[in-house]
Amino acid sequence: MRVNMPVTDHEIIMQPDDILVTRTNLKGVITYANDAFVTISGFTREELVGNNHNIVRHPDMPSAAYEDMWQCLKAGRPWTAPVKNRTKSGDFYWVEANVTPVIKNGKVVEYLSVRYAPSREQIASAETLYQKLNAQQASLRPVGVAKWLKSIREISLTAKTTMALILFWLALAYLIYLSLPVLSWPVLSGLILAGVVASALQFHNVSLVQGTLSKSIDICHRLADEKFRNIIDLNRNDRMGDFLRAQYSMQVKLNSDMAYTREIASHAMRIKQALDNVQSNVMVADQNLNIIYMNKSVQETFNNAQDDIRTQLKDFDASQLLGSNIDQFHKNPQHQRTLLAKLNDTFTSALVIGGRHMNLTVNPVLDENQNRIGTVVEWLDRTQEVKIEKEIQSIVDNVKAGILDQRVDLTDKEGFFLNLSESINELSEVVENVITTIATVMSGVAEGDLTGAVEGSFHGLYEDCQMDINNSLEKLTEVFNQVREASDFIRNTAQEIASGNNNLSQRVETQAASLEQTASSMEQLTSTVKANADNAQQANDIAHTTQKLAVKGGSVVESAVEAMSEINQSSNKIADIIGVIDEIAFQTNLLALNASVEAARAGEHGRGFSVVATEVRNLAQRSAVAAKESKELIQSSVQKVRSGTSYVNETGAALTEIVASVKKVNDIIAEIAAASTEQAQGITQVNQAVAQMDEITQQNAALAEQASAASVSMSEQAVTMANLLRFFKMKEDAAAQLEPRPPLKNVSNQPTPSPAKPKVSSTPKVATSSSQAMDDGEEWEEF
Secondary structure, X not given: OOOOOOOOOOEOOOXXXXXXXXXXXXXXXXXXXXXXXXXXXXXXXXXXXXXXXXXXXXXXXXXXXXXXXXXXXXXXXXXXXXXXXXXXXXXXXXXXXXXXXXXXXXXXXXXXXXXXXXXXXXXXXXXHHHHXXXXXXXXXXXXXXXXXXXXXXXXXXXXXXXXXXXXXXXXXXXXXXXXXXXXXXXXXXXXXXXXXXXXXXXXXXXXXXXXXXXXXXXXXXXXXXXXXXXXXXXXXXXXXXXXXXXXXXXXXXXXXXXXXXXXXXXXXXXXXXXXXXXXOEEEEEOOOOEEEEEOXXXXXXXXXXXXXXXXXXXXXXXXXXXXXXXXXXXXXXXXXXXXXXXXXXXXXXEEEEOOEEEEEEEEEEEOOOOOEEEEEEEEEEOHHHHHHHHHHHHHHHHHHOOOOOOOOOOOOOOHHHHHHHHHHHHHHHHHHHHHHHHXXXXXXXXXXXXXXXXXXXXXXXXXXXXXXXXXXXXXXXXXXXXXXXXXXXXXXXXXXXXXXXXXXXXXXHHHHHHHHHHHHHXXXXXXXXXXXXXXXXXXXXXXXHOOOHHHXXXXXXXXXXXXXXXXHHXXXXXXXXXXXXXXHHHHHHHHHHHXXXXXXXXXXXXHHHHHHHHHHHHHHHHHHHHHHHHHHHHHHHHHHHHHHHHHHHHHHHOHHHOOOOHXXXXXXXXXXXXXXXXXXXXXHHHHHHHHHHHHXXXXXXXXXXXXXXXXXXXXXXXXXXXXXXXXXXXXXXXXXXXXXXXXXXXXXXXXXXXXXXXOOOOOOOHHHHHHHHHHHHHHHOOO
């Protein structure tokens, strides 16, 4: 006897509504097992079908029970008993087993086993009996007298009837024998006739029952063979008629049930065929998560994915999925079993197997009593979709990063994914063309080329961008042309201003040097006039003190004459210097006026220079006023000196009369002293004016130098700006570069030599200065 191990003490209770069905061949090999049997056994359908039925035998079951079962089956009789079976995991479950031979065409072709849930009383009795059988303390069938009595009870009805009739006739014969002396032949004949009739009736009844039973047995076999059109006599009114009518009702009910079963089967077949041909991938598993159904789509999906799945599950075989367990798809099967066991609504999940992305939609399958009888799973292979998602995401990421040459591979795409991929590629090409065209134009702009434009036919926002860029380039070209023209004008003007300021600075430096010499001469003149005043005072004192000094007065007068002659010469020299100052003031004023005009022409850029020119013009005007005042004072001094000289000459002529006219000489000397004082005061004022002019001239020189530096800097900035603007290439100058204008020739770019210290002369220099101013004016016309 086969002993299956291991075993546990855990019992699985069979549900009351469950019916476990199996079919075996005549050798006990399982040929069919329903879902309920597969679920409770724990074995897969592949493990059950093709194996001997003893695969579920429990070691506690006595061999006598199975021997008795096979004796009955081989005798063509059904067998029933509580049976303890073992699951694949070693657990056990009790069933009420009902095994019957299946007879077709009068021959047993297979055995059918139908199992129900036993009661606890049946289980308890069976456990007690099987324990005794294993201990050889009991037997399933009667033995000894009980077996003899059972054999008597099981004698056929015909034998029983025959034995009864024999006993009846023996008893009747004995009664006739005892009654022969008293019975007449008619009575005896009547008794014999009654016995014959009774025997005939008994044999008829036995034959009728036997025939009815034989027909009923045959009908039952035909019903078991699913033949439900058997002829049954319904017109008998006896108990056998009731039996036949009951059998007919059972046939009609079975026929109705068969029709309903066929209708359900047809409905299920339609559903199965529909599921077989739908595009959705449908799989059905039983309660133990064994796959019991797969439609064509899911089979094709797993056939296509088989090579990829085998990279992770080496033993995966798509052709062997039906009947296998879905645990092979999960790393942690127990987790999935726990999750599915509590499933009472739709559950969705996703898993990745061998690089294949699968989405699962799981729903429980319930019977009419809401009991869980299985699980339906819809598979969706999203591998292609995920691949496209990744490709599109890669393209989007590259577009974000500025990489526009990537495209979706169209090799293995079809339908919606092909259309989507083609649209994405077309979009990428449009964006690449737009960005490339714009980048080419803007690259030219970055290199200074404003002659390009965004060419091509664009629409929507791209067209707006195209128009905006082209308009911007045209506007930039227009602006840079205007700026370039202004830059050229500013550059040339700045060069002219710089040249003029350079001349001005040199001339002011020359003027400052001349004024410095004039100041030195004025200091000498001041000391001479002061000495003259002191001498006049001494002469006045001498005239008052003593007449004796009259002789000496002659020499003093000579000294006075000589001093007056020098004063006259100094006065003439001062007049010349004043003329030079006046000439400088005139030229400075003219220069400032020209600078103001040019500053006005320069506009906003010449505003600062205009202020400088205004200040220079103001200083020139102040210098002219001071020169005018100095000239007037000098002229007055010259006249007075000339008067003094005249008086001294007269004094010298009248020296012979000095002695006699001391008083008169005293008066004259007093007048000379007063005139000398006034002369000294006038010369002091002239000295102050010259010092002030020297200071102003120094300021003018500094301002001229600053203006010259500013002009040079402005000229350099203008040249720099012009060079920067030449970086941009525009349509107007695409064939030729703008050439810079040559700087304005500076006719007096060398410093003017400092004039020699002027000599004292009685001839005025005003005319000469005017002539020089006229000559210098020819140079300033260019400015």
